[in-house]
Amino acid sequence: MPKQVDHDQRRTEIATAAWQLIAEHGVDAATMRAISDSMGMANGALKHYFPNKNAIIRTAFTRIFDNTNARISARLGDATGLDGLRIFCQEVMPAEEVTKLEARVVLPFWQRALADADLESVYRGAMDVWRKQIRKFLRAGRAAGTIRTPVSDKVIVEQLLAILNGVQTLALLTPETTTPRLQRQMIDVFLNGLTENPAG
Amino acid sequence: MPKQVDHDQRRTEIATAAWQLIAEHGVDAATMRAISDSMGMANGALKHYFPNKNAIIRTAFTRIFDNTNARISARLGDATGLDGLRIFCQEVMPAEEVTKLEARVVLPFWQRALADADLESVYRGAMDVWRKQIRKFLRAGRAAGTIRTPVSDKVIVEQLLAILNGVQTLALLTPETTTPRLQRQMIDVFLNGLTENPAG
Numbered sequence: 001m002p003k004q005v006d007h008d009q010r011r012t013e014i015a016t017a018a019w020q021l022i023a024e025h026g027v028d029a030a031t032m033r034a035i036s037d038s039m040g041m042a043n044g045a046l047k048h049y050f051p052n053k054n055a056i057i058r059t060a061f062t063r064i065f066d067n068t069n070a071r072i073s074a075r076l077g078d079a080t081g082l083d084g085l086r087i088f089c090q091e092v093m094p095a096e097e098v099t100k101l102e103a104r105v106v107l108p109f110w111q112r113a114l115a116d117a118d119l120e121s122v123y124r125g126a127m128d129v130w131r132k133q134i135r136k137f138l139r140a141g142r143a144a145g146t147i148r149t150p151v152s153d154k155v156i157v158e159q160l161l162a163i164l165n166g167v168q169t170l171a172l173l174t175p176e177t178t179t180p181r182l183q184r185q186m187i188d189v190f191l192n193g194l195t196e197n198p199a200g
Numbered sequence: 201m202p203k204q205v206d207h208d209q210r211r212t213e214i215a216t217a218a219w220q221l222i223a224e225h226g227v228d229a230a231t232m233r234a235i236s237d238s239m240g241m242a243n244g245a246l247k248h249y250f251p252n253k254n255a256i257i258r259t260a261f262t263r264i265f266d267n268t269n270a271r272i273s274a275r276l277g278d279a280t281g282l283d284g285l286r287i288f289c290q291e292v293m294p295a296e297e298v299t300k301l302e303a304r305v306v307l308p309f310w311q312r313a314l315a316d317a318d319l320e321s322v323y324r325g326a327m328d329v330w331r332k333q334i335r336k337f338l339r340a341g342r343a344a345g346t347i348r349t350p351v352s353d354k355v356i357v358e359q360l361l362a363i364l365n366g367v368q369t370l371a372l373l374t375p376e377t378t379t380p381r382l383q384r385q386m387i388d389v390f391l392n393g394l395t396e397n398p399a400g
Contacts, residue, residue, distance in 0.1 A: 026315030104314060110369050111311040114304060115226030123373050131377070155385045158370070158378060159363060162386065166366030169310050170358070173323050177331070178358060185355045186362065198396045 011049050014039060015059040022060065023101040027108035032056075054116050061109045061119075064102045065126050068092060081141030082191055085160075088133065089187045092164045094171040095180035103168040130164075131157050141194065148197040156194065163190065211249050214239060215259040222260060223301040227308035232256075254316050261309045261319075264302045265326050268292060281341030282391055285360075288333065289387045292364045294371040295380035303368040331357050341394065348397040356394065363390065 017038050021030040032053060036046040050056045071091045079087055094103040113119035134157045141147030149156070163186065170178040217238050221230040232253060236246040250256045271291045279287055294303040313319035334357045341347030349356070363386065370378040 027311065028315060107314055108311045110373065111227065111308045113373055114307055115228060120373055127370070127374050127377075151389050155382070155389050158382055159386045159390065162366030162370055162378075163359060163362045164366065165369045166362030166364065169365045170327070170362055173310065173313055173320055174327050177327075178362075182355070182358055186359050189351050189355050190359065193393055196396070196398045198398070 007049075011059065012063075014046065014049055015056065015063050018056045019060040019063060019105055020101075022057075022108060023104040027057070027112075054112060054119060057105075057109055057112055058119055058122055060105050061122060061126075064105055068099075068102065069129075080137055081144050082137075082146050082194065084137040084140065085134065085191055085194075086187065088137065089160070089164065089191075090184075093167050093183045093187065095183045100171065103172050106168055107172065127161065130161060134160055138194075147194045149194045150197060150199065151194075160190065163187075207249075211259065212263075214246065214249055215256065215263050218256045219260040219263060219305055220301075222257075222308060223304040227257070227312075254312060254319060257305075257309055257312055258319055258322055260305050261322060261326075264305055268299075268302065269329075280337055281344050282337075282346050282394065284337040284340065285334065285391055285394075286387065288337065289360070289364065289391075290384075293367050293383045293387065295383045300371065303372050306368055307372065327361060330361060334360055338394075347394045349394045350397060350399060351394075360390065363387075 014035065018030060018035050021034055021038060025034075030053075032046060033043055035056065036043045039046070050059070068091055072088055075087045075091065076084060092099065094100040109119065109123070113123045135153055138147060138153045138156060167178065167183055167186065171180075171183060214235065218230060218235050221234055221238060225234075230253075232246060233243055235256065236243045239246070250259070268291055272288050275287045275291065276284060292299065294300040309319065309323070313323045335353055338347060338353045338356060367378065367383055367386065371380075371383060
């Protein structure tokens with residue numbers, strides 16, 4: 001079915017172009033016209049693939065989420081527990097060029113998800129995937145005896161997810177303070193805390 | 201100078217109207233026209249006070265930031281150290297109606313700050329005020345012997361700030377998981393961790 005393949009390929013190209021426009025110039029500058037212009041296609045043709053901007057932003061976010069998870073999988077190998085958590089965090093936090101660009105799409109995505117039930121459900125699904133992934137690492141670390149904290153997994157998962165969401169904002173908007181080095185320290189200290197059990 | 205007073209009063213009223221429109225209907229619905237309509241004023245008159253939407257959003261964010269800090273001050277009394285930190289966090293995290301409404305303005309503010317140097321500098325200033333405030337509490341807690349962690353204040357400040365930023369997104373977009381109860385547990389566990397020194 002070559003036609004379907006072309007169609008999917010085109011959608012991917014458009015999502016990539018939109019992703020780059022948003023990251024470089026902001027979500028407001030990435031109008032439907034700017035996206036179609038950057039693709040050298042007619043505005044009407046773009047609407048054939050994506051009826052509106054939220055549809056594009058949904059695809060751009062999904063693409064970024066998939067890319068992040070693919071990088072995590074590729075690096076994980078047999079790593080799990082604390083090592084798995086560290087790799088996971090490193091591929092999410094905006095300490096490198098690719099993750100910084102991703103964060104520039106994630107912030108506008110949040111804002112739009114506030115007013116769009118479809119985008120909100122995409123975000124909810126993504127966070128649930130990550131909650132499960134983090135819990136899996138925590139269980140493995142507890143089984144291996146490297147994670148010894150008495151704090152419940154539920155609270156740890158949500159703290160880590162909040163740090164990983166919050167550091168997107170801080171790293172983009174206060175980069176002179178929230179440096180890559182400080183981001184790594186924040187994660188290292190957090191993970192180190194999981195190894196400790198004050199009760200002995 | 202009654203004229204200046206009227207002018208300031210009007211600016212405050214407009215910022216409040218904008219704040220509520222954004223919180224209730226989203227930043228895209230809060231157009232200059234919607235704001236002037238909700239005030240029963242002409243669009244041209246609105247522009248006399250605020251030349252564009254970013255100017256309104258700047259004022260709305262500043263107002264929210266000031267309100268939050270005023271609530272913190274009012275509750276603090278003589279509290280400092282861990283008690284001070286707890287009050288500070290409780291007035292920032294979106295676990296109650298007022299803080300949830302505030303978060304609905306904060307998320308669009310972040311997104312716009314990505315593409316506007318003036319808004320970015322407002323956010324940078326706000327975070328620096330909070331970093332100093334958190335550091336002050338940490339120093340007092342260490343002096344009182346209640347904060348015993350060997351982790352540096354710099355890392356603790358940034359972790360807490362990331363949690364407080366990240367929980368805005370999580371509480372608004374995944375409220376069924378990131379409940380007020382879980383938010384409080386996240387903060388309690390974090391603060392409790394500061395009291396511990398594994399080295400004894």
